[in-house]
Amino acid sequence: DGGITQSPKYLFRKEGQNVTLSCEQNLNHDAMYWYRQDPGQGLRLIYYSQIVNDFQKGDIAEGYSVSREKKESFPLTVTSAQKNPTAFYLCASSPRDRGGEQYFGPGTRLTVT
């Protein structure tokens, strides 16, 4: 089955530690995205990538970093510089066709204490 996988589903970290969230897709989509979801705030874009080895900052990129070394993979690192990292993180992909919708993974819930 084609789709997007995110792992792990739940992640717990101590404050001050960096953590990497995994996102893999087998849909052959060019574009990939990372969103952060907080209650009552909808989805906010962290980073997006339209092509391998290229990515752009979204609206809330501070304290996060990404890489896009393979078309299938777009990992997100939440660094210790992110002031409030506890949230639900969603990865998505979309085809090059700009009318195409985004396909979302199941999400990773990160809790930092």
Next chain:
Amino acid sequence: AQSVTQLDSQVPVFEEAPVELRCNYSSSVSVYLFWYVQYPNQGLQLLLKYLSGSTLVESINGFEAEFNKSQTSFHLRKPSVHISDTAEYFCAVRPTGGFKTIFGAGTRLFVKA
């Protein structure tokens, strides 16, 4: 820049009653319009989309939305809801010339027996 306003944060409704979830958007350029649904602790799934053509679009599970260009609205309707429709619904827009999608804050639909 684009923005999306979902006018109701929560909508409680009885089973088999009609429902309308309201969405207004602001954009200086042409946009594609989307409605996504999110069940608890899951990613988002596309419900329906408007790209061009007929202003009334329908989903396979009975939802419909109408694009109103003059009022810059894209309200979602269902004539008779089921308990299983309980979820959070997100309205979203994407410029026809871009990759970034802007999401509303979401409307939580709660269907009561």
